[in-house]
Amino acid sequence: MTFMMPLKNSTQEREVNLGAMRLGATVSVFGYAGAKLQASVNLGCSLKQGKMMVNGLSEQEKKQMRKADRMFEPVKGGAEAFVGVSGGCELAGALQWDNPEKKKRPAFCDLAKIGGKAQGSLGAGAQWGFYIGYEDGKFKIKAKASLVWGVGAGGELVCEVGVDELLTLVQFVYHQLKNEDYDYLSFIQPLAFEVLYKAVMLQIYTGKNAMEFLYSSGRKVDMVWRKQIIQHVKVKTLANQLVAHPEMLKFTPPEAKGAFLNALANSNLASYFDTDSYSWSGFNEQRENAILVILRHILCRHELNKVLRHMGEGGTNCSKQEGLDQLNSILDFSQQTQFDAWQRQLPFSAKEGSVEVAMVKSEPFSATA
Numbered sequence: 001m002t003f004m005m006p007l008k009n010s011t012q013e014r015e016v017n018l019g020a021m022r023l024g025a026t027v028s029v030f031g032y033a034g035a036k037l038q039a040s041v042n043l044g045c046s047l048k049q050g051k052m053m054v055n056g057l058s059e060q061e062k063k064q065m066r067k068a069d070r071m072f073e074p075v076k077g078g079a080e081a082f083v084g085v086s087g088g089c090e091l092a093g094a095l096q097w098d099n100p101e102k103k104k105r106p107a108f109c110d111l112a113k114i115g116g117k118a119q120g121s122l123g124a125g126a127q128w129g130f131y132i133g134y135e136d137g138k139f140k141i142k143a144k145a146s147l148v149w150g151v152g153a154g155g156e157l158v159c160e161v162g163v164d165e166l167l168t169l170v171q172f173v174y175h176q177l178k179n180e181d182y183d184y185l186s187f188i189q190p191l192a193f194e195v196l197y198k199a200v201m202l203q204i205y206t207g208k209n210a211m212e213f214l215y216s217s218g219r220k221v222d223m224v225w226r227k228q229i230i231q232h233v234k235v236k237t238l239a240n241q242l243v244a245h246p247e248m249l250k251f252t253p254p255e256a257k258g259a260f261l262n263a264l265a266n267s268n269l270a271s272y273f274d275t276d277s278y279s280w281s282g283f284n285e286q287r288e289n290a291i292l293v294i295l296r297h298i299l300c301r302h303e304l305n306k307v308l309r310h311m312g313e314g315g316t317n318c319s320k321q322e323g324l325d326q327l328n329s330i331l332d333f334s335q336q337t338q339f340d341a342w343q344r345q346l347p348f349s350a351k352e353g354s355v356e357v358a359m360v361k362s363e364p365f366s367a368t369a
Contacts, residue, residue: 002017002018003130019179023095024108052157053089053090091157094165095148095159096108099171100175110164111165112161113165115158115159130143130144130147131143137217141161142158143156144156178299182253194222197252199214201252229259242260243293249294257294257298257310264291265327265330288367295364297359300349302349310323
């Protein structure tokens with residue numbers, strides 16, 4: 001699915017390719033059992049009281065739709081499929097994405113369910129064709145019907161991401177970053193991006209499902225994240241979780257990887273007293289093992305550079321050299337040599353396909369060196 005969006009801080013547009021997407025939908029009509037959607041019919045999608053409704057368009061409505069939706073391309077044909085239907089039809093189903101993480105190809109997975117309420121914060125971005133936002137504790141997607149349904153469909157689809165679709169959304173966003181060399185994603189609301197990666201970080205650290213951290217406001221998510229990941233983080237716990245459960249780390253953006261590396265490389269005072277039965281050298285080895293796990297999931301130089309530049313506290317910006325200095329502070333000479341050699345092996349851009357396929361099959365350094 002491709003569409004045009006403006007460049008960051010610019011009026012110039014560029015093409016965005018999200019990969020293969022489709023609409024897996026069914027139509028239900030109350031009080032009428034004979035309506036069928038024809039491939040040639042012109043359709044209008046609209047949101048009414050949290051439900052997606054679809055109507056056949058008359059000639060006059062087609063003209064109005066063309067003015068309201070620049071992506072609408074009418075086809076010959078009318079609303080014959082809807083004869084006898086009053087009030088339109090309710091649309092149910094899901095927006096689906098062909099997920100590269102699945103071995104069987106193609107592998108269309110539900111990205112978001114059709115329906116749900118969406119307020120004004122999604123409007124500005126959605127006008128370009130596809131937009132992800134965060135409202136009332138839920139991720140919402142707005143998409144032009146013509147992009148996911150095809151020629152003859154007009155209006156917008158509104159979808160909600162539920163517990164069953166959250167992992168697919170995490171994978172979807174990471175793959176879009178990967179495809180764009182980890183550059184700015186213009187189709188996702190900054191708040192939504194921030195909430196998503198912070199919820200995933202909390203899942204990795206606590207072992208709880210990320211859905212438990214999707215509070216009604218982004219501010220509440222940030223408060224919980226800041227308290228657990230920055231102010232009171234236990235580095236030994238973090239290191240153990242990263243080593244034992246690295247699965248979700250595959251799909252964390254540079255902001256999250258940088259924040260974790262910062263916490264591991266700059267242990268706070270509470271961490272010094274959290275070593276339990278471990279010797280200080282053993283604690284250092286734990287940190288090194290966890291750092292190894294993170295670096296192993298960096299796929300290319302573009303991603304590494306972004307990670308290093310997000311090694312300020314909590315993933316905030318810093319210089320690339322400041323990020324390197326933090327890593328160098330816990331590497332001995334032989335580890336530093338291995339780390340430098342590993343950097344040279346990284347491709348500039350990540351390989352196509354799943355994260356597993358794109359991973360560089362060599363260790364950045366040895367924790368026991």
